[in-house]
Amino acid sequence: MGWYVGRRLAQMVPVFLGATLLIYTMVFLLPGDPVKAMFGERPVNEAILERIRSEYNLDQPFIVQYGLYLKGVLTGDLGTSFSGRPVAEVVQQAYPVTVKLALMALVIEAVIGVVVGVFAGLRRGKLFDSTALVLSMALIAVPTFVMGFLLQLLLGVKLGWLPTTVGGNQSIKALLMPALVLASVSMAYVMRLTRTSVAENATADYVRTATAKGLGRRAVVRRHILRNSLIPVVTFLGADLGTLMGGAIVTEGIFNIPGVGNTVFQAITRGDGPTVVSMVTILVVVFIMSNLLVDLLYAALDPRIRLVR
Amino acid sequence: MTAQPLLSIRDLEVVFRSRTSTVSAVRGASLDLYAGHSLAIVGESGSGKSTTAHAVIGLLPGGGRVTGGSIRFDGQELVGAPASRLVALRGSGIGLVPQDPMSNLNPVYRVGAQIRESLRANNVDVSRSTYRALLELTHETDLADTPAARLYLSSDGRRDLLAALSERGVDVESLADRLVVGFTTRLEVQSLLRQLGLQDAAALAERYVVGASATDRVAGLLAEAGLADAARRARQYPHEFSGGMRQRALIAMALAARPKLLIADEPTSALDVTVQRQILDHLGLLTRELDTALLFITHDLGLAAERAEQLVVMYKGRVVESGPSLEILTNPRHPYTKRLVQAAPSLASRRIQQAKDQGEEAAVIAVSGGEGLVKAPDLLEVRGVSKVFQLRGSRPWDRTDFTAVDDVSLTVARGSTAALVGESGSGKSTVANMVLSLLEPTKGTIVFDGVDTASLSRHELFDFRSRVQPVFQDPYGSLDPMFSIFRIIEEPLRTHRVGGRAAREARVRELLDQVALPASTMRRYPNELSGGQRQRVAVARALALQPQLVVLDEAVSALDVLVQAQVLELLGRLQRELSLTYLFITHDLAVVRQMADQVYVMEKGRVVEQGPTDRVFEEPLEEYTKALLAAIPGSSINLHPRGH
Amino acid sequence: MSADTPKNKDQVPDAARPAPPVGSPPPPETEGREEAGVDGIGQVTPGMAEKQAEGAKAVGRAAVAKTETATEHFFADFDETELGDVDALDESVPPSSMWRDAWRKLRRQPLFTISALLIVLVLAVALFPGWFSQANMNACSLADSLKGPQAGHPLGFDKQGCDIYARVIHGARPSVLVGILTTLTVVVLGGAIGALAGYYGRWLDAVLSRLGDVFFAIPVVLAAIVFLQSMRDRAGVVGVVAVLAAFGWPQMARITRGAVLAIRDSDFVTAARALGVSRGKILWRHVMPNAASPMIVTATVSLGTYIVAEATLSFLGLGLPLTMRSWGWQIGDAKTYLREAPELLFWPASALAITVLAFIMLGDALRDALDPKARG
Secondary structure: OOHHHHHHHHHHHHHHHHHHHHHEEEEEEEOOOOHHHHOOOOOOOHHHHHHHHHHHHOOOOHHHHHHHHHHHHHHOOOOEEEOEEHHHHHHHHHHHHHHHHHHHHHHHHHHHHHHHHHHHHHHOOOHHHHHHHHHHHHHHHHOHHHHHHHHHHHHHOOOOOOOOOOHHHHHHHHHHHHHHHHHHHHHHHHHHHHHHHHHHHHHOOHHHHHHOOOOOHHHHHHHHHHHHHHHHHHHHHHHHHHHHHOOOOHHHHHOOOOOOOHHHHHHHHHHHHHHHHHHHHHHHHHHHHHHHHHHHHHHHHOOOOOOOO | OOOOOOEEEEEEEEHHHHHOOOEHHHHEEEEEEEEOOOEEEOOOOOOHHHHHHHHHOOOOOOOOEEEEEEEEOOEEEEEOOOOOHHHHEEEOEEEOOOOOOOOOOOOOOOOHHHHHOOOHHHHOOHHHHHHHHHHHHHOOOOOOOOHHHHEEEOOOOOOOOHHHHHHHHOHHHHOOOOOOOOOOOOHHHHHHHOOOOOHHHHHHHHHOOOOOOOOHHHHHHHHHHHOOHHHHHHHOOOOHHHHHHHHHHHHHHHHHOOOOOOEOOOOOOOOOOHHHHHHHHHHHHHHHHHHHHHEEOOOOHHHHHHOOEEEEEOOOOOOEEEEEHHHHHHHOHHHHHHHHHHHOOHHHHHHHHHHHHHOHHHOOOOOOOOOOOOOOEEEEEEEEEEEOOOOOOOOOOEEEEEEEEEEEEEEEEOOOOOEEEEEOOHHHHHHHHHHHHOOOEEEEEEEOOOEEEHHHHHHHEEEEEEEEEEEOOOOOOOOOOOOOHHHHHHHHHHOOOOOHHHHHHHHHHHHHHHOOHHHHHHHOOOOHHHHHHHHHHHHHHHHHOOOOHHHHHHHHOOOOOHHHHHHHHHHHHHHHHHOOOEEEOOOOOHHHHHHHHHHEEEEEEEEEEEEEEHHHHOOOOOHHHHOOOOOOOOOOOOOOOOOO | OOOOHHHHHOOOOOOOOOOOOOOOOOOOOOHHHHOOOOOOOOOOOOOOOHHHHHHHHHHHHHHHHHHOOOOOOEEEEOOOOOOOOOOOOOOOOOOOOOOHHHHHHOOOOOHHHHHHHHHHHHHHHHHHHHHHHOOOOOOHHHHHHHOEEEOEEEEEEOOOOOEHHHHHHHHHHHHHHHHHHHHHHHHHHHHHHHHHHHHHHHHHHHHHHHHHHHHHOHHHHHHHHHHHHHHHHHHHHOOOHHHHHHHHHHHHHHHHHHHHHHHHHOOHOOOOHHHOHHHHHHHHHHHHHHHHHHHHHHHHHHHHHHHHHHOOOOOOOOOOOOOOHHHHHHHHHHEEEEOOOHHHHHHHHEEEEEEEHHHHHHHHHHHHHOOOHHHH
16 A cells, blocks of 8 residues: 555656646746736836846746746745745635635535436436436536526526625635536536446446345445445546646636636736746646545545555 | 145246347246255256346346246245335345356455345344344243254354363364354254263353354355355455355355245356366255255256256247256257257267267267377477566565466377366466467477477568467457458458458458358458357458467357357368367367367466376376366266166 | 156265365254254254265155156257257348447437537538628627617627627637547547557556646646737637647547557457567557547547637637637627626527537437447
8 A cells, every 4th residue: 555655656756747847838938028028018127127037037048947946846935926926825815715616516516416427327218317418418518607607697696696706705605606617517527427337337247146135226226336336436526626626717717716716817817927837836736636545545445456556 | 745836937928128129038938946956947148048047036137027927936926026025035035146256246345244235134133132132032941942043153152162161171173173153053062062072061052152243154154155264254355255265155145044946047157167066066065955946057958967956948038848857868859959968068078988988989979080190290399388477566676476387398299189278377378379479488499390489580470370370269359340250351361461352352252161151241240240150250260371270269168059069060170171280278178078189287387187188088197187077067977877 | 757866866976076175164963953944044054074974865855856846858849949050140131330330329319310410500500601691790880789689680789789690600610620620639649649558558658648647737728828828819720729639638548548458458459469460550450440439439529628618718818819709709708798688698608508519419429329338
């Protein structure tokens, strides 16, 4: 077990380095002068530009810049944004609400997706199943921002049940609507995965054997079909946490949530490279860690997965 | 006496409906099975034998439905019975030992937990507290009656009893083995102690045998099914069990609630022959002991006759013949049964033996055309070949060597058939892959037609490939499903640039004709053909380049008996016509008898015995060979009880 | 009935029976067993070693059986079940390939019919918008701002007075174009990388898999925003397709790798090796066609999701140049007037959703037809 975790962590090092280099390249190496962009259309003294460039190591060769950045990250220094604020402070401000939002979305998609998926899988081909299947496809087909507007219009404006935007009010009630929107696509995937898994397991040999033992239908479903079917679902949910956090840009924009997505988006449009790179680096770490978690979870749930190799 | 049958099936009709078609799987089948008796349903795949069994226990797979007839079990009608009655019957009335031990245990639960489920589902409560309470309630004193007789030795009780006995200076060595937790009852302990001459045997038994916990009882059931170290095994997961052990666990599970009828659906066809024999022996023993009726489903006529008193032969959903086993075997009446009796390899091999015993010429019956060619020069010579695989351990630098093949030598004479026999894991297929130059030996040399295959250049290796061709076991996996039969058989010709388009097509036609398939087959795809037909296509592909040596790796093992006989006959004919040399790799000694001139028996990577087929069969030298021979189903059956 | 039954029973050979496995239960005393009775639960079960001495009892039971259950030797009428040739090929059934089978299954699915019709319609609109709308989508007059439907303008006008119907029709091309081009790139790139990783394995697999992880670790939309922001307006269709494909290929590579791994060791591949077919040819001729099914299914579904991704970018004002007013851009434009004129958002959003839905439904239908296992 220890060796397995060690090996997985070792595999993550190149992925982490590669992903940060990639994002760093996209932010700093692509055409366009980020420093000039800071000042927009205003005329600037070249000497000031030079000073700022050297302050952010932008006068160094690219690979040195990246190296210095990496050194900073590994020593806990996320650098300073172009606006002069330490990035760590920005991170502290932005992450909590996004984590909260992502967790709420995760709970919503897990509960609804699994419940609907189980019933659909057990009644494969029946009306409930077909309806759920078509609805799941619709959820995937309707883009997040359209879903957001629809809910804003319906639940917020027409019915007045929930606030239309979040802003400073980060209560559960305020975050409920954005969490629903954020969860919608993943919910469809969870439902479909559960459905397939349940339907597949329902015809497994060991389920027939359990029935032959004299277990009633309920016990067979609960102990044998569900337990085995939920293994891939739980692992999907684990991996989805990282995806939800990184995928909240549009949702946070629509609902005006001051989270990671919004901050990154604004930093991108402002051309605030240090903030973008650091925020994305953290997202990458979260993504990688949630994938490690999934591997461990899988091993814990399925005794066949030997943690060697 | 006019006893009622325990199970009585009359005119059973089972239909499978899918969205597009309706298939009659069972058509008017009838049979009777009396309490404590055994009956085998024999038939090839698709005969409806398993469907009949599944209908009895109400577990027809999706789309299957009983559309007519009646199934009476223990006086109750099961056709149209409410689901609750079936649930009540399963486990406690009818048990099922399924076919494939690999897929029938739930991989995420410990084996013990799955057996305990059997007990719980059928309200077989063995927990100590319940029995204590029951005892107190009834003030039970008479050991021979009810609860006390069912009190099992617990692990604590066993420990304490042994301690108490050794304190008194009793030799507990011999006793320890006979006290099995969760299995040995108070009565048995009492009589064991009495045998030792202990005066207070009854009191001791009463004091220390107070009923076992469910965990102990599960261990007892596993021990009963013949599993060693049962208590530890019960805490393991199915993937830690071998196939034979899993099948034992499934038997323990099926018998846990002491059903009156046990359905065994090809319980051992996925296992090695020697394990198969052990398990069937044990199963027979337990069912006789517990007076459980046995409904045995098998494709092997020899096995059926050996294991059951009555036979029911099914063909295309109908019962074509039924009656006492040996009567059917020796005096088959229906043409289908006659064919089956003729083809069953276990019986055929037996027939050769008995014919020999009676001084007849075995060659008349044997399929192989290799007689008299044994002294021809060797085409293939394997000299001291080993293959070592490196297995990764849990830590990155851990490497263990696994010797799959250990110093194996064999020779195959031109035009003859050599058989390499062994059970799974014996390394026989690794030898095959090395002979085919698909795998490099770690040590030793393989000489084909006088040339060391390791020394072949790229070009020579390409040429070698046209002279040595394989036919694999799985008829469903060995043909590319995306290729038409024409492309499959043409591929070797095209790869080796033989002839033009027209010439290749003519050759494909000729090859199809050689394997007795119509020319129109070439427009078809593998998924449209049966297993036997696919295997014939695989033979045609192997023969396309006119090879000298054909490596038959379990080539007929997956086929139904009649089809198997047909393919074997085809192989024999082709060998005679094209003077082919065969390396025949199999686990099935019965088939070897019909095919081979020379036999090599492999066990754990080594050749343990070799010699001419007749010698090995008649005077086996090694214990392992003897065990293999004894494991051939039907080897005990006397086919000519009244002589000739 | 002959006397064979008991005889047979008797002959189950004791000698041939292997020794009891280690740890098998010991032989308890006969006395206990006799007394225990045959009552259902938990009855006494003697061990099997004792069975060696059990022969006599078995014979006894068989003898009883003879009187109790005098089973006749029954055989069916010979002509009731006709015996064909063993394993004969039924030549009356027309030949059919896997693809033809799949096609037959597909045609029977309503899901396929609906989605195929929709896709044909969308493709027609994308290729020949002129067939569907003669109105000029750029001829806008503020006088028509937010006017309702009228002759020649079935959906009315937006805030700027442009014909909504014409804009929705003309929005199809950029969306579909980006979807198809991205999917093709991903199939080629991801398919090739996944196939090489799965087929050649070892270090190549390790390197390619880690490379895929690197791109997979950064969310596609986020990466696209960063990239397109840096590119400003120079990205165009090629830029959007490039960035979506660059961060979308790992998924296809994983699917392909898995499929190739499953096929790599099958017997027909070994048979081809034994024929002397080269590795490259085996990969191309045997492995890839068999790995195609999951790739096709994934590609169809992801085509829909790439259209959504493009719409998201255009919605954010990043994706395609302003001259290509895709549905995403139109939705972004309409959001400003969400409260006063929600129908502005409704039409492009519906067109987008229906298009994506069609591809996802097609993917589902294909999965059912191509993968018999998934049907259950």
